[in-house]
Amino acid sequence: DAEITQSPRHKITETGRQVTLACHQTWNHNNMFWYRQDLGHGLRLIHYSYGVQDTNKGEVSDGYSVSRSNTEDLPLTLESAASSQTSVYFCASSAVDSYNEQFFGPGTRLTVL
Amino acid sequence: GQNIDQPTEMTATEGAIVQINCTYQTSGFNGLFWYQQHAGEAPTFLSYNVLDGLEEKGRFSSFLSRSKGYSYLLLKELQMKDSASYLCAVKDSNYQLIWGAGTKLIIKP
Numbered sequence: 001d002a003e004i005t006q007s008p009r010h011k012i013t014e015t016g017r018q019v020t021l022a023c024h025q026t027w028n029h030n031n032m033f034w035y036r037q038d039l040g041h042g043l044r045l046i047h048y049s050y051g052v053q054d055t056n057k058g059e060v061s062d063g064y065s066v067s068r069s070n071t072e073d074l075p076l077t078l079e080s081a082a083s084s085q086t087s088v089y090f091c092a093s094s095a096v097d098s099y100n101e102q103f104f105g106p107g108t109r110l111t112v113l
Numbered sequence: 114g115q116n117i118d119q120p121t122e123m124t125a126t127e128g129a130i131v132q133i134n135c136t137y138q139t140s141g142f143n144g145l146f147w148y149q150q151h152a153g154e155a156p157t158f159l160s161y162n163v164l165d166g167l168e169e170k171g172r173f174s175s176f177l178s179r180s181k182g183y184s185y186l187l188l189k190e191l192q193m194k195d196s197a198s199y200l201c202a203v204k205d206s207n208y209q210l211i212w213g214a215g216t217k218l219i220i221k222p
Binding site: 048102 | 212
């Protein structure tokens with residue numbers, strides 16, 4: 001069965017360190033998204049990609065970067081982790097059509113100390 | 114600005130019916146989604162509305178009024194497993210999803 005996976009599921013890091021969160025999907029979807037979810041807020045879009053070599057900034061992109069070298073993977077990098085980036089991160093993917101239902105990975109809980 | 118409003122928390126009784134409302138103000142409208150999210154898990158798709166009216170899917174129904182910027186999710190014959198957060202999201206003119214903060218639904222026996 002097709003799926004979307006994230007690793008690690010939990011991560012504790014220190015302020016200033018570079019961190020990369022992995023996202024891998026086997027749906028063969030062109031669209032991929034990274035969100036963060038914090039208490040009291042809706043899901044907020046960090047970056048998104050509509051295909052290989054395509055990346056775009058979302059609502060809260062400062063301090064984050066992504067790259068898309070193949071269809072299956074969209075890793076999210078925190079260049080220099082800050083305590084404000086402590087959050088739960090979800091990766092999602094969707095097919096290219098007007099219906100555009102997004103399928104979510106299980107999430108990564110990141111703590112920055 | 115863009116805004117999605119939902120009640121923060123609701124409580125209902127097992128076997129009953131509950132309606133979760135969502136109002137939105139967005140730059141453009143290309144559809145409204147409802148997702149369910151159990152604690153500690155990923156959101157999962159429930160329904161999609163792009164035209165006015167009611168969409169029924171088993172125990173769950175979703176209604177949309179574009180002129181009023183309003184939707185609701187109706188859950189019938191509530192079960193304990195329906196205890197979760199329900200997220201409303203609108204696809205705006207850029208085809209990006211704008212998410213509400215979610216409604217936490219507590220089901221009591």
